[in-house]
Amino acid sequence: MNDYPSSLPPPQQRGYSCKIRPNMIRTQMADGHVRQRLVNTGAPHELAVTFMFTQTQYQEFMAWYRNDISFGQDWFRMKLLNEYGGTESVCRIQNGELSASLNCVNGEGPLWSVQCRLDMEPGSGSGSGGGGDEVWIDPEGWDELYAFIYVPYADTEPSWPGVKLEKNSQGYYVLSMELFSGIPCESTVEFHNNHGKYTYSIYLFEANDWPGRIIRVREYESEVEYVT
Incomplete structure (x- = not known):
C-alpha cells in the first residue's frame, strides 16, 4: 500500500468535513414510524479535503496520483484528523475524481487548489486502534x-x-x-x-x-x- 508523499503538505483544516455513514436499513412501518436497524459499522467515512500546492508540489501530486495510486483507484495511507486526533489513516479518492483550480500567481509562481472526497476506513492506521500492534x-x-x-x-x-x-x-x-x-x-x-x-x-x-x-x-x- 502506498503512502501519501511526505514531501507534500497535508490537507487544509479549513473546509475539512467528515461524514460518518454506518450501514443502516430503514423500513417504513404501517403506523407511520420508520424502523432503523444497524447492519454494520464498517462502512468507510466520507471526508472532503482541500490541498494547496505550489507548481512543483502540484506536479508531484499529479504524478503520484497517476502512477502510484492508479488515478485514485488504490488505497493509500495518509495522516488525517479524526476522533483520535491526527493519525495515519487508510483512504482512497472517491471515484478517482479531483477538482483542481488555479488560485493565484504570486512571486513564487502559481498556487493550486485541489479538492476531492476520500473514503476513509474508520479508525484504521497507526495510533487509532487499527494500527501499531x-x-x-x-x-x-x-x-x-x-x-x-x-x-x-x-x-x-x-x-x-x-x-x-x-x-x-x-x-x-x-x-x-x-x-x-x-x-x-x-x-x-x-x-x-x-x-x-x-x-x-x-x-x-x-x-x-x-x-x-x-x-x-x-x-x-x-x-x-x-x-x-
Whole structure:
C-alpha cells in the first residue's frame, strides 16, 4: 500500500468535513414510524479535503496520483484528523475524481487548489486502534471470534478454544500482535466462533503483513482477505 508523499503538505483544516455513514436499513412501518436497524459499522467515512500546492508540489501530486495510486483507484495511507486526533489513516479518492483550480500567481509562481472526497476506513492506521500492534478482523457475521494458536513441537498442547477476541467501538474484532511474541513462524492460527464455524489454519509467517490492517476471515478458508 502506498503512502501519501511526505514531501507534500497535508490537507487544509479549513473546509475539512467528515461524514460518518454506518450501514443502516430503514423500513417504513404501517403506523407511520420508520424502523432503523444497524447492519454494520464498517462502512468507510466520507471526508472532503482541500490541498494547496505550489507548481512543483502540484506536479508531484499529479504524478503520484497517476502512477502510484492508479488515478485514485488504490488505497493509500495518509495522516488525517479524526476522533483520535491526527493519525495515519487508510483512504482512497472517491471515484478517482479531483477538482483542481488555479488560485493565484504570486512571486513564487502559481498556487493550486485541489479538492476531492476520500473514503476513509474508520479508525484504521497507526495510533487509532487499527494500527501499531493490532489487527482488526471482520468474520462476516460470526457471533463470537477466537484465535487458536498451535505451536508445533511444543511441550504442552494449547488450550482450546484459545484467546477470545473482543469487538472495538467500530464493530471489528481486535487481535493484538503481542499474542505472537516469541512464537516460531512454523506455528499456525485458526479463527473460529467456538460453535462449529472455523477457518483452516493460517501460517503465522504471514502475520508480518497484518499489523495495522483490517482483514476478513471466512469459514473453511486458509487465507485472509485484506479489506484495506
